[in-house]
Amino acid sequence: MTTPVDFGILSLGSALGEPQSVADTVGDFVDDPERVLRWGYRTYHRAAPGTTPTDLAARAARVALDRAGLEPKDVDRLIVADSDVPEYLHWDLSASVARAIGLRGTPTLLLSQSCAAATLAFHQAAGTFAVQPDTEHILVVAVNQVSEGHRNRMRTNTCLGSDGAAAAVLRRGHGRLRWLATEQITDPECADFFRAEFGGSAVPVAPQGRSNLDVDPLSRVHEHFARDPRRLREFVTALNSRIAAVVDQACARAGVNREDISRLIYLNDNQHSLAGAAEALGLPLERTNARLAAELGHCGGADQLLCLERHVEQGETAPGEVVALAGIGSGMHWFATLLKA
Template sequence: MSTSSELGIVAMGMAFGERRDVSATAADYVPDPEAVTALGYETYHRAAPGVTAVDLAAEAAREALENADVTVADVDLVVVGNSDVPDYLGWDPSAAVARALGAHGTPTVLFTQACAAWSPALDHAAGAMALSPGVETVLVVLANVMSEAHGNRMDFNGCVASDGAVAAVVRRGHPRLRRLSSAQFTNPDYADLFRIEYGGAAAPLPPPGRGLKDVSPMASVYRHFDRDPKRFEAFMDEITARLADVVEEALSRAGRDRSEVARLIHINDSRQTFRAVADAVGIPLARTNAELARSLGHMGTADQLVCLWRHIEAGELVLGDLVVLTGVASPGMHWFCTVVEV
């Protein structure tokens, strides 16, 4: 039995909410629709009433298993990342996904680091293979369904939130889509940025006369910097600078160079952010997933693998191409990079 912890992605599957037009629906969410359309998004996905993150996760997982020509009985571990408010408190979505798939007895683990959960999820799969020789096939499932009871999908963190899931069947020693390395950085000074004030154990209910989403996360960000434009600008500069740092570190760990990178796949952010990220990392905007982001919206932790698979399906990535998957998780605050060779 192989003891290598090197893994590759065998196949993926995806599931999305209903496609919606940004310009046609922005007025339903914000008083200034032009501010949203200026972000550059054209469409996004919204889950139908009653459709949960677990529902989309299970749908994506079934497609991934079918595409990989394996059954759930072949899976040694299920790793789930959920990037928004869970369906219930005191409840584990990873176990719920396993139940939906019929994976009885298969170990599961859950990651909740918001839109950065994809990277530690892949790291955990690699770590499980390194520690347990019997772990050969892992199902990584990443899902995002925006809770509109807790937040506004068009006025939360400068993105248009979108509902979707992606699943990847990863196998020890698989020669394609190999995970080479990863790197991360956390700045705990920003731990309270973007937090939702009400609904958790500290403040289960909002004060009388207020709702769960009456406190704007962006407003709390501005307050954190004392509404000082220079301090906020320095914060924005730090976001891109830290990202460039983790890209450099991840490439160094893989023994690769930035000049070898064929494509950078970032979270499905606004077009302004993509320009800043491309400049910071030193890669042309056309070699990012900026165009895909316009039609997908920000699917939380699912962004990177959805876009990776879409670029492969479109023939925009070929055997041997080096890809850096990057992300910034606002709650935390975390920076991540994972290096993949197609």
């Protein structure tokens, strides 16, 4: 089990919006509540009015730094992963978070590959550690705050959108939660899935009387498959087989076997999808984040770090076990990072 660079997670931290009952609020978002209730979520988190992604990200970062016993001056690089609509255009969230937590002159990087961004940040961190021998600490922060002016948190896909952030302090040479490998598969034919139609440079302003909330976010998926149920079923089957494929690639890179993986931390997806991902990897559902997903909701790219923090706190990751952080992101991207607990 060899890696080109040696680093691990020194500490984790998180920040969440206010907890909300799905059963009590689902009628505020959709006119077919049973569809959402079947997903198996019990609660989700909604940021208080006036809260921004910068606020959530900074809160999580401060918790992680405090737990690591570090000051902002000890951070050599900041990587911020944002998985929803940015606060502003022509603007950099990573610089905003750096300012909020008191970094001065520290290099920052913004990743925006939707739900894949934070897990892929480990690959970026590995590269930094490899080419900059004087780098000792990298702070990774992932944030997701649903922009309710652009998306309905219960209609965007088959996940229930939630607001939260997670942070990890990575330390060179740290032996716990040690990075083993990161891999990614991209299917560019699916690049338009789940896109917001209006507000970008292609269509800066929505037509009169329309908004992104009027567009069925799954319409692009159905159009891609020409509304052919057979082709759509084949694609759904391929979703899980590609999860297995990208995890196998990471295992090969790290010199471990799939059977060595003791826990899968997947997207905080609906319970049916989580069961499918677990089956694809040959793991029982209780060895996934299914229980946490039902309580946290889908916090975009922050899901894996949020759940990892809780599994560690609850003593569910024994030293030496291999943990897979994996999922699917818009684009479409299948991704996996392996850690040795």
